[in-house]
Amino acid sequence: MTPAGLQTTMYALILSLAAGTPLMMVILCCTPLRVRVLRLLPLATVPALLIALTAPCDVVVEVGWFFMGGRMGLDETGRIFLLLSGFVWLLAGFGSRSLLKDDNDQVRFHMFFLTAMAGNFGLILAKGMLGYYLFFAMMSFAAYGLVVHKGSEEAIRAGRRYLLLVMIGEVALFTALIILVHTSGSTVLEDFAGVSYGPLILILLFVGFGVKIGALPLHGWMMPAYQTTPIPAAAALAGSMVNAGILGWLRFLPLGQISCPKGAVLFIVAGGLAAVYGVVAGLNSKQAGAVLGGSSISQMGLITVIFGMGLFDQNAGLHATPVLIIYVVHHSLAKSSLFFGYDLVERQGKILSQLQLAAILLPALALAGLPFTSGAIAKTAFKELAVNLGDPWYGLSAFFLPVTAIGTTILMLHFMAVIRYSRGSDKPGRTVSRIIFALSCVAVAVPLWLWPGANNFASHSVAGIKLLQGVWPVAGGCLLFFIWRRISFTTKVEANDQKRKIGFDTIMDTVTSLLQEKEHQKPQQDRLVIFISRLVPHLRKAEKIMGRWKVVGLSYIAMCLILLFLLL
Amino acid sequence: MITTLLYSLTGLILFGMGFFTLIIHSHPLRKILAVNVMGTGVFLILVATAYIPLGQGEIDPVPHAMVLTGIVVSVSVTALALILACRVQETSNITLLKGTKQSEDIKETGA
Amino acid sequence: MNSGQLLLIAILLSSFIPGIIIFCLPEEKHRLRTRLNLCGSILKIALILVMNAGIYYGHVYEIRIPLIPGVELLLNGDPLSALFATLSSVLWLLTTIYAVGYLEGSPNRSHFFGYFSLCVTVTIGIALAGNLVTFLLFYEMLTLTTYPLVIHRGTEKSLRAGRNYLIYAFSGGAVFLVAVVWLQAVVGPVDFSAAGFSPSYLDSHGPVLTIIFVLLIIGVGVKAALVPLHGWLPQAMVAPAPVSALLHAVAVVKAGAFGIIRIVLDVYGAQNLLLLGVLPLLAAVATVTIFYGSIRALQQDDLKRRLAYSTISQVSYIALGMSMVDQPLAVIGGLIHLVHQGLMKITLFFCAGNLAETLGIHRISEMSGVARRMPLTMAAFSIGALGMIGIPPTVGFVSKWYLGLGGLAGGNWWLLLVLVVSSLLNAWYFLPILTSAWFGKQKGEWPEEMYIGRYETSLMLLVPPLVTAFIVLAAGLVANAQISPLAWVRFIVRGYGL
Amino acid sequence: MIFHVDSASWIIAPVILPLIAGLLCFLFNRKIFIIALAAALANFLVVCFLIWQLLNFGPMRSYIGGWQPPLGITLRTDGPALLMLLMTAITGLGVTLYARGYFSHRISDPVRAFRHQRQQRYFWPLWMLLLTGLNGLFLSGDIFNLYVTLELIGISAASLAALSGKPASQRASFRYLLISLLGSLTYLLGIVFLYRTCGVLDLTLLRNLAGNESGMGAALALLSVGLLLKTALVPLHFWLPPAHANALAPVSVILSALVVKASFYLLFRFWFELFAPIVTMPALNFMGTLGAIAILWGAIQAMRQHRLKLMVAYSTVSQLGYLFVAFPLSRITEGAEVWSIVIFMALTHACAKSAMFMAAGSVYLHLGHDRIKDLGGVRASLPVTVFAYGIAGVSLMGLPPSGAFIAKWMLLSSSFASSQWWWVLVIMTGSLLAMIYVFRVMSQFFVIPEGDVLDTPEPLSPLLEWPALILALISLFLGLFAPWPLHILSQGSTGLALIFPGALP
């Protein structure tokens, strides 16, 4: 092997460690070593983090034998996503390890957990289309195990929704990929630049990845799933796995290399609607997880809008990419922090202390875009992107952003209200939870300020008028929230939830039951047997008649005559 | 030639009569007799075949030999058939010598 | 007789002789029987691998035995037969191990294993058949050797299933025979290696050749369980699990599908079929079968019945691939599914058998929470099921991928729809099983639980599904490697110059 | 010194050997099995030798008494004759062994020992003389001599059929005897017509003389009807099932496998050689139609039977139909080989059917009955027999690689070649029906009886099980070795064009 080859192999090996480590741990979980392995659970993220931090960029290695042509590598976008995911998974790993310490099914849960983790890391590092798809599917299906882990009826139902949508997404994605490969003739992601994206592919890709981010018609799984998933895992789901959808769009619709105005409209409209809808849906729920889910739908809607903006043309794409990434990082960190906060509530047997409350408020308001938070930076970046795009979009965003900010604020306050006085049962790992929460809060506060790409936007966001622009929606949101609380504190939220559940599930149940074959049908007597048994008496009779001498005589004569006739 | 034909036709008619009886009458003994009549008919034709009017040449001995063989065969079969009929009569209700109707047809066995 | 011919004969004898010896062995000598079986199957695999290598490097393996003019037995090792032979022999080994565990202590085992060996011999014969007559010979013998296995339990139900199986299979065989004879009357003997008869016949006998093609497809379609010729398959699931595995994955259904491949690729050839214009018909039948099988599968509560209908649906992918015989990618998809479907379905049936044998579970509604009791079995089952749906990295995805690509390349956009809907249906009938098994709560006692050793079930039952599940994953993961089923299929397709 | 290997005198051996054996068997009281076995074995060897002789020196003729035709009687060997001889020899050997096992088993049962001893005592001479008749018939080249052999066969067969002493079997045998006699007389009448027209009895001479005279036509019609009665072609089959089913097992084997073939062989000779010039296509079609009806009717009747032996007997009725379906297919230019395949078919059927009847007989001995619905558990106790039954069934159904498959193949291909597709339908339907009745029984073998295990643990003697299996295997693998019998068939069969050039390896 040449040194270059050796190097490539080494690189490939190192990269595959990111997904490989969790997978190895999954396999070890099948062995009696499982207890020891589970103790090391958070360490599964370490290779990924190390790679994200240290591996050289823009090296692509081909692993020809792997799954119909494997390609992997790390680029800048990937590095950020990997870092982010690694961090979130690390925290989630600590959290779930301590949370589920006494759970009977912890091995099962953690196998799914690790598999989802592996999928998440793997898809970030994948540079081939099929590789991406592979890890994406791995992650999606493994996440099902996290969603339904509790095994309650609610969880199962949520899982069913999740699974249905995942399947739809998978299938859409499969179709999209096939068409892409057919048109481009290659499975290499970079080769899609020259492909003309027809409406079908766009829709398929939107559906395929949109499921993951809860884009509007495909959002159904998100709120129930966030509610039923064990919270650390939900944090990973909301903070990392959801991003896979965004990354998928980025990979398959390479912003900056394509222009696709029709797609842009699709994405922007869908995103905009989701941004509003998420808020409304979140406010409709009284369950903290579901509220966060609503928020995710909303925030992901905003991201979808950003992505849509980038789709207009190459130039817009170039501008949109960093904004998109900033927003993703911001949302992931904030959302996972909120989940960890929620986790804290659930684990301690008493209501939150003031300090804790304040700490939770930080990511909450960051989501709303309060100045001096990562939210502000993200919003600023958004706005500047809109400016770059030109008029109709700028106007729209000038109107739209504050509205969503107000909505998010209300939603976050609603969230705070939901968790403020709730007290969890005394679950293990309070200390761990606190540490995690602290770490995540620090993460929300710190990284975006320090990150080179965001510097610009950060300084812009604190500049004069921007500050004001950032504050008023939050303030307005607070106001509106309190008014809303006064008016309808006791709206029939639960009933509402119930109704929606019934609507969806009854359809599923009816269809399934319609298809179910009737139990214990009478064992079908064979038609052949019946037929023969009816015929038998006649046959016996006929044979008997043929055996009579008279008939024999007749046949004898007949045969003589016929043969004579025929032969003469 | 006429003689030959006359005998031959008589033989044929015997054959037909025998056959008719064989089929119509159900009694074993009659059947055996009927078959014998049929045989006689055939032998008659055969012998008639050998007939050559006097002075027109040698008599063909081959049909004679054939008839002889046929008769022997017929005797053997008749003997066997009679014994069989007796056995059948012994083991079932069919009467060998009296009555003809009730033994309408020999029952199909098995089935 | 050269070494190649000896090899072919040795391949056939390596299971035939153990089979015959097993028949003669007394019932109690299960040790010896097991050893014979295992030695035979391992030897067979080794021999087939040798043959594969030979085929790859261009050796010719051929035995001709003329019977009457125009009718000769021809055994011929070509890449396609190597594919099927390898699949069958490998799965046979696993099924044998499984069957040894499964039938522990049940009566008439020597008969069972005897027929089992004969069955595999015949299947290999089908793989190696070099013309339609030989194919027919083994095809009919397959029915005969599997029949005792189907009715092995000797119950009323299994007898009825067996009878139906026979009626279907022999009717199919009869139609096939008629078609073969007719074809021979029209175009003369066609060897598979010739890759199709001369197109000049099409001008004079076009309609007749179309009818013959339909008859041929009906003939093999019975075993391949194409709708509406599938009726026997769901009933045949009353047989013991290893037999189901054999029927669905190793031998019978596969033989039918293989027959379709042979007819399309080797008897008619792509060119002739395109000219005749019968391929849409095949595609339509395959599509209907795919949907019908899936929908019927959805309706079943009996696990093995559901699997049976799933087979009906899945095997038609092969026919679907063959219906686009002008597209190399689609042909690859069809051919590779032959292998992949076998691997996945055998895993599923092994697992179903484990459930039935260990816990007495036959119905899906009884499976709730069973993964807690039998995690490894259910893990294997899950892999198989996900493969069926076509989730990467399982092999099922690879098949669908190539089929889809092939369809697009031929401009058949509807094919994508078929794949998509069928995947969704597959998911619909498999995923609920998985979810209830893994996450459902156990409802009451298991129907009839047996205590079997320290593992979740006896080791002989556990290992085969794990191995096949592993292969399902691994063969997908290394699909692009130098040595993989896919690579071999590509080699085959290259041979056809597509 | 006169019996050189190329001497035609050897032809007489297959007739004389069993004849002497029959006489001796009748004379002596003890050890007659040895005599019979020696004769059967010697017969087999001689037939093999004759075949070898045929292949090396061509067809042979032996003029009995040194008198040439037209006066003397000729014995001749050619392909079809020797193949039929071979069939008889193989089956005969099998039956001889099987009968030994059968009677030993029966006699070991103390209750009925005497009766079975008596049956055995007469079985052997009758069987040997029947063999004489069969061999004589196949070899004979004289139409009147054929009559005598037919009688020899008829009388011995009827006596054998009545041997079991059951009333049913005697009734059936009586009817069989009458029908056989009727057939013989019709045949004799035919001879009369023939002799009147041609004045000779030698087949070769007759063939040369055969022209379009009405006498010939009438002769053929009468000869055919007489033989059809003996062959039991539907609608004249009624005597066959009871006679075959109620006889002792070895006798059933002989009757089903050999006796009906004898008269069929003559039909074959007459229609394709002797009278080939005057045979008309409508007549062939008529025979074919009767054959088709026989196939279906026999199979349907077989399907409804409740007793194994009756089922097998009806299957004979059905299988005989195939032989006749080949008639109309013989007259096409491309498929001239079909007529010879008929003999081949008869050969495979003889092996298969004898195996099947042997299996049925063993099952009867084992269980004490042969009710199809109570056959459960036999598989465990009589594996070899069940196996033999299965293989024989496969052969009857015409599945590859049985000889019947090759035959079916040729029938089908010639019906396609001559565009007479309706025969295809009949043939295929027939084999499907055969499948149903064969497997109806087969599946019962596989039933595992509940509770009470059979209380007859003693295994049957190998003589009862193995001949069946070996015969079944022969019929199964005959297809694979088809070139050899077909090559033999093609030797010196005069009549139609020679067949299969270059088919041999």
Added chain:
Amino acid sequence: MSTEKKIKGQTRNRHRRFDAYQLLFLCLVFCLIALLGTILCTIPENFPGLADTVASLQEQSGVESPVTAVLLNFRGYDTLLEVMVLLLAVIGVWSLTKAPVSNLKTDISPVQMGVVRLLTPVLCLVAAYLVWQGSHLAGGAFQGGAILGAAGVLLLVSELDWLRAVPAFVLRIGLILGPLVFVGTALCCLFFTGELLAYPKGTAGWLILLIETVCALSIGLTLALLFGGGRPEDDVPD
């Protein structure tokens, strides 16, 4: 009452139908016979036959009667088989049943006994004569055998139960003697001349006479035993 009527009606119906069938059948038989008769009439007259052939070879046959020449020389093989047919009939009959035991031991009329005593030797003599005569006139083994058989029958009906008196083995020897000698001669011929039944030159007449004599004995015995209606007691232990 009504049922009785019904039954009567039915029987009458059946009777009528039976008649119709008879009529139809009669017609058919008539048609067949008529047809065959017509054909028979149309067969050309110049019937060749084998008479001339036989006549031309008569010299070599060793006998003067053409029928005997045909029976025992030209077509001796037929006759051999025919003898076997007769033997078969006996075996068949023996296999079926035991000879019936007559119950009329007591009153045999002296007249009958006298006739038997008188006739039996005469019959034997006639039989011997017929056999002897067979070589030049009508007559021969069968005719002689028939007469012998008649003698046997006569003895049997006179309750001279020789069937029981003679050991079965002897009867069997008697039965197969004719066929055995016939076959033996045929085989000797085969050995000396190379063809079955081809009598060596000059011995034909003597050999034929030998065969005829022995056969006549066997045939006579056969026919008598057929009349006897079953196997003798001691043929097999029963």
